[in-house]
Amino acid sequence: MSWSVDRPMARQIQLTRRPEGALSADDFAARSVPIEPLVDGDYVVRNAWLSIDAATILRIGDLATGYLPPFALDSPMEGWAVGSVVESRSSRFQVGTPVLHNYGWRDHTVLSDRVTGWGAGEILDVGSGRSLRDYVGRLGTTGLTAWAGLVRVAAAKPGDVVYVSAGAGAVGGMVVQLAKARGHIVVASAGSADKVAYLIDELGADAAFSYRDGPVEAGLRAAAPDGIDVYFDNVGGTHLDAALQAMRAGGRVALCGAISTYAPDSTEPGVRNLFSAIAKGLTLKGFLARMYADDFDTARAEIAALVDAGTLRFPEVVSQGLDQAPAALLDLLHGGNIGKILVSLGI
Numbered sequence: 001m002s003w004s005v006d007r008p009m010a011r012q013i014q015l016t017r018r019p020e021g022a023l024s025a026d027d028f029a030a031r032s033v034p035i036e037p038l039v040d041g042d043y044v045v046r047n048a049w050l051s052i053d054a055a056t057i058l059r060i061g062d063l064a065t066g067y068l069p070p071f072a073l074d075s076p077m078e079g080w081a082v083g084s085v086v087e088s089r090s091s092r093f094q095v096g097t098p099v100l101h102n103y104g105w106r107d108h109t110v111l112s113d114r115v116t117g118w119g120a121g122e123i124l125d126v127g128s129g130r131s132l133r134d135y136v137g138r139l140g141t142t143g144l145t146a147w148a149g150l151v152r153v154a155a156a157k158p159g160d161v162v163y164v165s166a167g168a169g170a171v172g173g174m175v176v177q178l179a180k181a182r183g184h185i186v187v188a189s190a191g192s193a194d195k196v197a198y199l200i201d202e203l204g205a206d207a208a209f210s211y212r213d214g215p216v217e218a219g220l221r222a223a224a225p226d227g228i229d230v231y232f233d234n235v236g237g238t239h240l241d242a243a244l245q246a247m248r249a250g251g252r253v254a255l256c257g258a259i260s261t262y263a264p265d266s267t268e269p270g271v272r273n274l275f276s277a278i279a280k281g282l283t284l285k286g287f288l289a290r291m292y293a294d295d296f297d298t299a300r301a302e303i304a305a306l307v308d309a310g311t312l313r314f315p316e317v318v319s320q321g322l323d324q325a326p327a328a329l330l331d332l333l334h335g336g337n338i339g340k341i342l343v344s345l346g347i
C-alpha cells in the first residue's frame with residue numbers, strides 16, 4: 001500500500017527543559033522530523049484533534065508518581081489524539097481507518113499493530129452520530145473518567161450529596177451532569193463567578209461556589225450545610241482537606257486528580273484533615289480511568305444516551321494548529337477554560 005507523500009515530515013511538540021519555576025511556552029519547541037519508512041505492521045495516523053489534559057503537566061516534571069513516566073527532553077510529547085490512517089503496512093489498520101491513540105502532540109504519528117493495550121491504536125466507531133472529535137471529549141477519557149469515578153469508585157447512591165471540584169472543567173462538568181442524571185444532589189466549585197453561574201444555570205448543579213471568594217471549607221459549608229457523601233476530587237490540597245471535613249460518616253472520596261499540586265512552582269499545602277477518614281470511616285480511593293476499561297462500553301452508552309436526549313452540555317475551547325498546544329495547556333493550568341480544551345489540526 002502506498003501513500004503519495006506530500007508531507008514526508010511529522011511536526012511535533014517537544015519539551016526542551018524541565019521548568020524550575022512557573023511553566024511557560026518557552027519550555028516547549030515545535031520541531032519537524034522525518035517519517036521513517038514503515039515496516040510490516042506499521043501505519044501512519046494523520047491526527048485531526050488533540051486532547052489537552054491536566055495530567056500532561058505531571059509528566060513535564062520528573063517526579064516518580066507511578067503514573068506514566070516523565071517526558072524525555074527533546075522527544076515528542078504524548079497525549080490523546082484522534083485521526084485517520086493515511087499509510088499502512090498493517091492488516092488491521094487500513095488507509096482511512098479512524099483511530100484513537102495516546103501519541104498525540106504531533107500532526108502525524110507512526111503506530112504499529114504489534115503494540116496493543118492501553119494508549120495503542122483503537123479503531124473507532126464513528127457511525128451512528130459519533131464523531132472523531134467525540135473520542136477526545138465526552139466519549140473519550142474525559143467522559144470515561146467522570147463515569148468511572150462517580151459510578152465505580154465512589155459508588156454514589158441515589159440521594160447522595162456529591163461534591164466535585166474543578167466543576168466547570170472537562171471532567172468536572174461531566175461529573176456534575178452524570179450525577180444530576182443519576183439522582184444525586186450536586187455541589188460544585190470552580191475559580192470564578194462566571195464558572196459558578198455556568199455550573200448552576202447551564203449544568204444544573206444544586207449549589208456552587210468559587211474557591212477564590214474565601215476558604216474552601218467555608219464555601220463548601222455554605223453550599224452543603226448538612227455535609228457531603230461523595231467527593232470527586234480533581235484538585236487535591238486544600239480542596240481535599242475541606243471535603244474531608246465536610247464528609248458524613250461512611251463517605252467516599254474518588255481521588256481523580258490533584259491539579260493544585262501539578263505546577264512546578266506549586267506551593268499548595270498538604271492534607272491536614274486525614275484523621276477525619278479514621279474518625280468517620282471514610283473510603284479514599286485513587287483511580288485511573290483505564291482501570292475500568294471493562295466498563296467503557298457501559299459508560300459510553302450512558303453518555304451517548306444523554307447526548308442523544310440533547311441534555312448533555314459539553315462546551316469545547318478549540319485552539320487552531322499544533323503550535324498552539326503549549327499555550328492551550330497553560331490555559332488549562334490557569335483556569336482559562338469552561339469545558340474541554342482541544343487542538344484542531346485543521347483536517
Ligand SMILES: NC(=O)c1ccc[n+]([C@@H]2O[C@H](COP(=O)([O-])OP(=O)(O)OC[C@H]3O[C@@H](n4cnc5c(N)ncnc54)[C@H](OP(=O)(O)O)[C@@H]3O)[C@@H](O)[C@H]2O)c1
Binds near residue numbers: 141166169257333
Ligand atoms: N484519574 C484519571 O484517569 C484522570 C483522567 C483525566 C483527568 N484526570 C484529572 O481530572 C482533573 C481535571 O482534568 P481536566 O483535564 O478535565 O482539566 P479541566 O478540569 O478541564 O481543567 C483544569 C481546571 O482545574 C482548575 N484549576 C487549576 N489550578 C487549580 C488550583 N490550583 N486550584 C483549584 N483549581 C484549579 C482550573 O479551573 P478553575 O478556574 O476552577 O480554577 C482549570 O480549568 C485533573 O486533576 C486531572 O489530572 C484524571
